[in-house]
Amino acid sequence: MGRTRSEASRRAILDAAIAELREHGYPAVTVDGIAARAGAGKQTIYRWWGSKADVVLDAVLDLAEATIALPDEGTLAADLDAFLTATFRQRDQRDALAGLMAHSVLDPAFATPFRERFLFRRRAALRTLLDRGRARGEIAPDIDLELVVDVVFGVLWYRLLVENAPLSEDAGHELTDLVLRALR
Amino acid sequence: MGRTRSEASRRAILDAAIAELREHGYPAVTVDGIAARAGAGKQTIYRWWGSKADVVLDAVLDLAEATIALPDEGTLAADLDAFLTATFRQRDQRDALAGLMAHSVLDPAFATPFRERFLFRRRAALRTLLDRGRARGEIAPDIDLELVVDVVFGVLWYRLLVENAPLSEDAGHELTDLVLRALR
DNA sequence: CCTATCCGAGACTATAAGTCTCGTTATATA
């Protein structure tokens, strides 16, 4: 019994987190800032989330969960290109994703939910494409597909974190070509 | 004029940073802790370094600078394998490197020195191997070598940060094989 | 209508970064 969780409050907190992210960037987002903007008490945040990173993760997933690309175009080349193009396109989340990755490194308690709710789901989507390609005989049999997944997300995250090269659509095509070359 | 910088103090601070890293791990390293262990004042640290990350970067470079592998075995395959095996072998620095990368994401002022003094120097070493391979005709002419560098360090950093797969010597061999396949 | 639980608000505590001050010590230069 007792009062039930307020959906309005949950929604306001997630929206406030997104707004704070856009306005100040991940490093400058604070729990006080989110609470103030949402018109919520800090205790309401800490009652349902473990830390600022958990709130931001929920907010980002809320935006991005529906947009995990899982193309099925008939060939590995087309699927991979569609997957990478779609993934590389989410540029506005760059700062938030980099922040979450950094937070997961510095706070082991956050690493597990981040891996399981974000990273591994995206790995699974890519793995599905690769498995389909293998079933069609498009991938050399001695290739370790987990390594291929590491390569693809490795490049993605490296560029996201280091800001060394752009995450453009062209970059997606180029990576597709390189990976396909390796899989022959 | 005036008193000159104390080499003994500099040395004690870097050694203390390494000791604190090994003992507590990057997230738990504090400037107070380094100062106390080194028998130094905090001001002495802040006089010469901008932040805890700058101290740790200096300490890590001090250990690792001499060990950037730059093999020259005559073939790209051998060079790449030697480079990756040597790089993957530095496992004890894993926690410190992950921490520095995370810090560079959350603190833009640290990102520049980290890139220039650590990341880019390692990129340059790998790039040298690849350029030699290209000059020998071992790499298809339409391959973008900067993308290849991103792929190699992407996998490395992804595994370092996510702790998804081990950084073993076998992993080095496997990655070498995959990359060589793509370069044909 | 009763009681448990949520709610917003905000005071409070804990931790760590980074600054400032002080008395002391080393060194380049006059």
Next chain:
DNA sequence: TATATAACGAGACTTATAGTCTCGGATAGG
């Protein structure tokens, strides 16, 4: 050799933020 200058260890101080606790009030199920 004397002196001005800057670094030194020590530690108090400030600030920022995470996270906890407490309150009176609201809202649900039983």
